[in-house]
Amino acid sequence: MATYHIETYGCSSNRGESREIERALRDGGHRPADGPEDADVAILNTCTVVEKTERNMLRRAEELQETAADLVVTGCMALAQGELFEEAGVDAEILHWDEVPSYALNGECPTTTPDAEPVLDGVVGLLPIARGCMSNCSYCITKFATGRVDSPSVAENVEKARALVHAGAKEIRVTGQDTGVYGWDNGDRKLPELLDRICDIDGEFRVRLGMANPGGIHGIHQELADVFAANEELYDFIHAPVQSGSDDVLDDMRRQHRVGKFREVVETFDDRLDHWTLSTDFIVGFPTESEADHELSMDLLAEVRPEKINVTRFSKRPGTDAADMKGLGGTLKKERSKAMSELKMKVVGGAYESMVGERFEVLVVEEGTGDSVKCRDSAYRQIIVQSATDRGVEVGDFLEVEVTGHNTVYAFGDPVDEDGVEGVADSAASSA
Incomplete structure (x- = not known):
């Protein structure tokens, strides 16, 4: 930590x-x-x-x-x-x-407390399904706090999810250090079954799967993609942090996957889903990263074109093996980070620009700044609706919107009424 x-x-x-x-x-x-x-x-x-x-x-x-x-x-x-x-x-x-x-967070797994329990924050329910992970990444200090994965039963987690829905949750965020290895400690891969059963709970809600390392989900990626395709309650969204486009760097990071496995996961979801959002992470400037390694990461980003990308400039964490490696200069790391961040903005901006003029069913998940609200479409893309009060739009609503503009990392939308007519208030984002 x-x-x-x-x-x-x-x-x-x-x-x-x-x-x-x-x-x-x-x-x-x-x-x-x-x-x-x-x-x-x-x-x-x-x-x-x-x-x-x-x-x-x-x-x-x-x-x-x-x-x-x-x-x-x-x-x-x-x-x-x-x-x-x-x-x-x-x-x-x-x-x-x-x-x-x-x-x-430096590319590390999120850390929950040992007694992590579900939390309802507005209409968003946070459901920690396990604690710990199965990885031993050379740069990560989180493993010292969390240990190996410890998975409660599917039945126990389903009941926690049911309680969140009954308490008013419209979105359940399934969280953990690495959700893809849920159940490994009990000798079985239980994530597809868990998601399937959560989606069977009575009620109108959506489910977002939290971070799953490519190495963890690769063994179940086909079954997992089938579960996504079969359940409209699941946001078509996967956060699979690749961290590098170079197998040599991934080996030095002690990641449990290589680029080929990451590509297989992406290709499987491409085959199963009409549209989905890939979220991934890159660590730039790892101590052993060469210029050629960096270019491989840039090429991979341009190839798979994730719609959400986290770029982290490597920094040493005390007590980790990577902290003992001879690091790259700060200027070099900054240059590589800047180059990847610029490419990221082009990729993400292009994805949101392509949404303009299209209509999407969304869930209003939380209030935004001013009189706006933040919504998510079926692929967990963020759409902002402005002048929410005048339009009668509230957190927890399901509605149809037409995208009118974008601001690189999110879109703006106007509600559409039952007759297919846009809301009376004009969106300031229409000219964005």
Whole structure:
């Protein structure tokens, strides 16, 4: 587990985004540090309202990079004027706020507490199905906290899911360090059966499967894809972190898969589902990563074109084997991270741009900023509906929307009534 320090400047929207970042980091096993000097990662959520504010943000970023081990800059100034930090000599990762948790988690498995129980957060039910994993990745410190996988029975997890639905959950997020190895400790691969039985629970809800390492799901990927195809309750979404496009680097990482297995998983879901979302992660700048290895990762990203991509610049975790390896220079890691992040934005932006003009059934899962709500379509793609109050749209609703625009990593949509007519309020995103 690592520690974080977060500072937030500006409006209530920024403060809300920082709360979301903190929640995700805590869910992943990170803990707040006493101050930036004690943090593995410092996060600066910036404002850019006036020139004086910009100068203050640059000065604070310079101070933070001298204290914390790693610096992430997000918020308005980061997205609108990110180049100013580079010009000022600030060595920081510039990220959209919802990318910060994945970056800070450093490609490691999420960490739950030993007594993790289901939690209902609004209409979203969090269902931890197991604790621990079967991997021994050379860069991961999480394994020291979680140990080997410990899987409660299918029946026990189904009852927990049923209780969440009865309590009002409209979306159940199946979580764990590595959901793909659920049941391995009991000598059986139980994930397909578990998902199938959760989908049989009475009620109107959706189910999202949490992170499953390619090595864990490869042995059940065909059966798993069949379960997805048979159950409309399941979001057609898989988070399978490949981490590198180079088998040599994967070997040094001690990952339990190679690129070929990852491709087989992707190809199987392509065959079974008309449309689905692939989410994956890449670690850039692992100590043994050569320029050729980096290019293999870039090629793989361009080939499989995931619709959600987390790019992490490698950082050492104390006590791990990778911490003893001779690392790459910070400048080189930054250059590779920047190149992959630019490619990522083209891939993801293209995916959301292709949605414009199409209609999708969505579930409203939570409130957004201002008077907006966040929705998810059947492939777990995020669609924002603005002026929600005027349109009578509330969290927990199922509705049809027409996508009117996009902002690279999410889309904007207008509700469509039963007669196929768009809602009366105009979306400010229509011209995005």
